[in-house]
Amino acid sequence: xxxxxxxxxxxxxxxxxxxxxxxxxxxxxxxxxxxxxxxxxxxxxxxxxxxxxxxxxxxxxxxxxxxxxxxxxxxxxxxxxxxxxxxxxxxxxxxxxxxxxxxxxxxxxxxxxxxxxxxxxxxxxxxxxxxxxxxxxxxxxxxxxxxxxxxxxxxxxxxxxxxxxxxxxxxxxxxxxxxxxxxxxxxxxxxxxxxxxxxxxxxxxxxxxxxxxxxxxxxxxxxxxxxxxxxxxxxxxxxxxxxxxxxxxxxxxxxxxxxxxxxxxxxxxxxxxxxxxxxxxxxxxxxxxxxxxxxxxxxxxxxxxxxxxxxxxxxxxxxxxxxxx
Amino acid sequence: xxxxxxxxxxxxxxxxxxxxxxxxxxxxxxxxxxxxxxxxxxxxxxxxxxxxxxxxxxxxxxxxxxxxxxxxxxxxxxxxxxxxxxxxxxxxxxxxxxxxxxxxxxxxxxxxxxxxxxxxxxxxxxxxxxxxxxxxxxxxxxxxxxxxxxxxxxxxxxxxxxxxxxxxxxxxxxxxxxxxxxxxxxxxxxxxxxxxxxxxxxxxxxxxxxxxxxxxxxxxxxxxxxxxxxxxxxxxxxxxxxxxxxxxxxxxxxxxxxxxxxxxxxxxxxxxxxxxxxxxxxxxxxxxxxxxxxxxxxxxxxxxxxxxxxxxxxxxxxxxxxxxx
DNA sequence: ACATGATATTGTCTAGGACATGAATATCTC
DNA sequence: GAGATATTCATGTCCTAGACAATATCATGT
Numbered sequence: 001x002x003x004x005x006x007x008x009x010x011x012x013x014x015x016x017x018x019x020x021x022x023x024x025x026x027x028x029x030x031x032x033x034x035x036x037x038x039x040x041x042x043x044x045x046x047x048x049x050x051x052x053x054x055x056x057x058x059x060x061x062x063x064x065x066x067x068x069x070x071x072x073x074x075x076x077x078x079x080x081x082x083x084x085x086x087x088x089x090x091x092x093x094x095x096x097x098x099x100x101x102x103x104x105x106x107x108x109x110x111x112x113x114x115x116x117x118x119x120x121x122x123x124x125x126x127x128x129x130x131x132x133x134x135x136x137x138x139x140x141x142x143x144x145x146x147x148x149x150x151x152x153x154x155x156x157x158x159x160x161x162x163x164x165x166x167x168x169x170x171x172x173x174x175x176x177x178x179x180x181x182x183x184x185x186x187x188x189x190x191x192x193x194x195x196x197x198x199x200x201x202x203x204x205x206x207x208x209x210x211x212x213x214x215x216x217x218x219x220x221x222x223x224x225x226x227x228x229x230x231x232x233x234x235x236x237x238x239x240x241x242x243x244x245x246x247x248x249x250x251x252x253x254x255x256x257x258x259x260x261x262x263x264x265x266x267x268x269x270x271x272x273x274x275x276x277x278x279x280x281x282x283x284x285x286x287x288x289x290x291x292x293x294x295x296x297x298x299x300x301x302x303x304x305x306x307x308x309x310x311x312x313x314x315x316x317x318x319x320x321x322x323x324x325x
Numbered sequence: 326x327x328x329x330x331x332x333x334x335x336x337x338x339x340x341x342x343x344x345x346x347x348x349x350x351x352x353x354x355x356x357x358x359x360x361x362x363x364x365x366x367x368x369x370x371x372x373x374x375x376x377x378x379x380x381x382x383x384x385x386x387x388x389x390x391x392x393x394x395x396x397x398x399x400x401x402x403x404x405x406x407x408x409x410x411x412x413x414x415x416x417x418x419x420x421x422x423x424x425x426x427x428x429x430x431x432x433x434x435x436x437x438x439x440x441x442x443x444x445x446x447x448x449x450x451x452x453x454x455x456x457x458x459x460x461x462x463x464x465x466x467x468x469x470x471x472x473x474x475x476x477x478x479x480x481x482x483x484x485x486x487x488x489x490x491x492x493x494x495x496x497x498x499x500x501x502x503x504x505x506x507x508x509x510x511x512x513x514x515x516x517x518x519x520x521x522x523x524x525x526x527x528x529x530x531x532x533x534x535x536x537x538x539x540x541x542x543x544x545x546x547x548x549x550x551x552x553x554x555x556x557x558x559x560x561x562x563x564x565x566x567x568x569x570x571x572x573x574x575x576x577x578x579x580x581x582x583x584x585x586x587x588x589x590x591x592x593x594x595x596x597x598x599x600x601x602x603x604x605x606x607x608x609x610x611x612x613x614x615x616x617x618x619x620x621x622x623x624x625x626x627x628x629x630x631x632x633x634x635x636x637x638x639x640x641x642x643x644x645x646x647x648x649x650x
Numbered sequence: 651a652c653a654t655g656a657t658a659t660t661g662t663c664t665a666g667g668a669c670a671t672g673a674a675t676a677t678c679t680c
Numbered sequence: 681g682a683g684a685t686a687t688t689c690a691t692g693t694c695c696t697a698g699a700c701a702a703t704a705t706c707a708t709g710t
Contacts, residue, residue, distance in 0.1 A: 031694075035532045036406045037564055042694085043662060050697080051660085062669065064694060087704080089659060131557055132521050174571035177559040184560075188513050195510065196457050212562065232456055234502040235509075237537065239362050245530050246499035249454050266661080266702080280643065296704090356663075367663085368693060375666080376691085387700065389663055412673085414690060591671080591692080621672095 028058065028066035038075045039212075039262055044089045045075075052092040074230055080167065083261040085294055103167060118154065119161040126162070126171060126179045134179065137184045147190045151222045152308045155183065159215065166246040180215055201253035201318055203231035204246055206238040208257065209273050216258035216289040223308055224256075227315060240271060244278040254284045254318070257309075259291035269299060276301045286314060326630045353383065353391035363400045364537075364587055370400075377417040402428055405492065408586040409618055428492060444486040445477065451487070451496060451504045459504065463511045472515045476547045480508065484540065505540055512547045519550040526578035526643055528556035529571055531563040533582065533596050541583035541614040548633055549581075552640060565596060569603040579609045579643070581636075584616035594624060601626045611639060 032040050039205060045065075049148075057065040067075075077099055078091045091099070118141065125134040144264045162179055165171045203224055207217050214236045224231050232250050234243065247255050253276070259268055261319060268291060277284060277300065288305045295304065305311040356367050365373075370390075374380060380400060382390035392400075402424055403416045416424070434450065443466065450459040467475045487504055490496045528549055532542050539561045549556050557575050572580050580600070584593055593616060601610060601624065611629045620629065630636040 041661085044660090046696090047661075062694085064669095087659080088661095133518065172567065172570055172574075174559055174563065174567040174574070177563060177567070178557055178571070178575075181558045181560050185513070185517075188510070189517055192510075192514055195460070214560075232503055233506045234499055235506050238499065238502060242497065242499040242502070245497055246503070249497075249499070250503075264661090366692085369691090371664085371666095372692075387663085389700095413692095493692080589692095 028068055029072055031057075031065045031067070034067050034072055034075065037072060038079050040075060040079060048088070048092060052089070054092050074099065076169075078264070083290075083294075116273040119158055122158060123162070123165055123171070124156075126175050129175070129178070131178060131182055135182045135186055138183060142186060147187075147222055147226050148312070150190075151187070151219050152312075153236055155187075155219060155293075156308055158208040160240070183215070184218060187218055191222055194228060197225070197230055199228045199230070200322065200324060201229055201315075202251060203229055204234065204243070204250055204252035204255045205231055206243055206246075206255070206257060207236040207259070208235040208243075208263075209237045209239055210267065211236055211260060211263055213258075213260040213262075216260055219308060220256055220258055220288055220311065223311060224315070227312075227316070240274050241278075243275060247279045247283055252283055253322075254286055255279065256286045256288065259287060259289035261290035261294070263289075263291050265291060265294050268295065269297075272299045272302050284318070286311065352632070353393055354397055356382075356390045356392070358394045359397055359400065363404050363406060373413070373417060377414070379417050383563075399424065402492075404587070416442070444483055447483060447504075448487070448490050448496065449525075451500050454500070454503070456503060456507055460507045460511055462510060467511060467515055472512075472547055472551050473637070475515075476544050477637075480512075480544060481513060481633055508540070509543060511544055516547055516550040517522060519553060522553040522555055524553045524555070525647065525649060526554055526640075527576060528554055529559065529568070529575055529577035529580045530556055531559040531568050531571075531580070531582060532561040532584070533568075533588075533593075534562045534564055535592065536561055536583070536585060536588055538583075538585040539588075541585055543583055543615055544633060545583055545636065548636060549640070552637075554640070565599050566603075568600060572604045572608055577608055578647075579611055580604065581611045581613065584612065584614035586615035586619070588614075588616050590616060590619050593620065594622075597624050597627050609643070611636065 029037065031045060034040070034045060035042050045055065049057070055067060055071040057067040057071065060066050074096070078088070080097075081102060082088060086102070091102075094102070121137060122134065125131075125137060141154055144150075145154060162171065162176055166173065166176050168320055197311060205217055205221060205224075209215070217233065217236060221231060232246075232252075234246055238246075243255065244259075246252075255274075257272075272285070272287065279285070283299065285302045286305055287302055288308070288311055292304045292306050298304070303314060305314055352360065356370060359365070359370060360367050372379065374382070376473045380392060380396040382392040382396065385391050399421070403413070406416055406424075406427060407413060411427070416427075419427070445460065446462060450462060469475075470479060475585075476559060487496065487501055491498065491501050530542055530546060530549075542558065542561060546558060557571075557577075559571055563571075566601055568580065568582075570607070571577070581596075582600075597610065597612065604610070606626065611630055612627055613633070613636055617629045617631050623629075628639060630639055
């Protein structure tokens, strides 16, 4: 992830006439802004500085930290590598170039090339800011494949490709956001017909607090919709006790939770054990999303679904075990 | 907001066998969990304790704070009152009962009673967890009124009514979430037909980082869609520089930002000034959402739209000033 | 090769002090 | 008395530096 000047420019927080809290001087960010933009807590930023000697922000007249954009950019790269399993101690002692190598190795080349063309087509439209063209293109593939195959075979790898393109500096963050938004429109419109399904099992969908991404949840929903199952989504960032109460109120058979890669695995394990202990054994808990691959130990009573295909398999399995009453 | 035992029960974080970070012992929350659930930062929680003597959490064997649920509940009430303009110094010195009075006074009675019936109908369905019934009911009103009137005259007051019902303890948080999710489905399906609009002006929609609610953004979108304007949404939590870059890339005439009541007004002002200074004067900035009423001073070059109706008026105004080329 | 124990790593918590911004209040002038 | 300006108060965020628990890694013994 080489930091080109243009790229930095786009990330420049603006000279705020009087604001200290959020923004700061043109080319530097205050600690709260860095927390926002990197997802690393203030405590972590400070303790890394103490322990590893990075980042080393400048200071304003008041002794407060001011992070140069170059360091913020590097922190972002580090965070991403951590999200895919690396440990901070290693990463923080690496040189700039070693980091770059690691980042690019991350972008493993796609195996099949059939999906390559689609990905190029999509990325091209995103880069050209042709949102309606993008939507049409996605819709066509959706119709061709059907919702489930579209989600499993096209959308999942596509999301990875988009993230990788962003890491290579080919896409801006806002382009990624705009892509996600259009994808959402496409998926939601395809899900509308099955909004009134009534067959078993009954799903409750949500993400935990601190989860930023909503796409994983939506993909789960899109996968379940054509199965005709009943699902109720609570949306993102639902406190644990609320999930428990909702599971009871909606009489859910399965509580499905989505976790993106950036979710703290520590917190995830704690939360899952927490939820598991409040809702009855008869209610299953399924967990999906990028995080799963990083979860070492199993959590008793919680079913990890490492991929969306796994999730469908688990659903079929459930139906075998629970023949209609 | 009387804290009934049942209500507390629902809010109970679960005895986690080994988790300290997120959850804690049955009836108590660790500081990070309180931060999550109340939206008050750890710093604020600690400094309030020091200065005002509330909250006064217990301590675990390790000297770490453990907040009883009753205090968390009270903190939530305080936060809500702050969101509607009260100052912490006053609120924190109030007794339990005084807080209750203030909370209930908050719920000003609806003026017209015509909307009262609809609200009762909706709340009844939400409480009965009849999500498809709710969706149907909302859809009927949507068809009756048309999207724009539905949003302005029905959804906006309805959202307030739901929040108030929650404050009175008539609705659980998860019920509010489920409601929001269904509303989203209804609104999005109504917006689909106008997804390919091409007429002027060109909108860019987003919320800033730290914004939790996505409903305000969606309502803005729903209002704009029938006008045939072109809009691109970047979704929630978009960093300022990204918004700026996107405004340029999409050649936006107007950048519209949504702020919920719980957004820090300090941060909002700083961010808006920040954005204003990076994008060209010719690109307008419109701001909507509950927060607006709490903003004291004007921000030069930023148009506040205190209500959704205001926003439509502003749009008409813009069109007068910018006759099609 | 695999289980067990020792060590290192890492994130989060604690305390109390400091300061800048914005709100509220007092003072001055007309 | 009204309005402008200065002063005091209120409040959130930041600071340092130490501590500890949970996990990951490594080493040892079987």
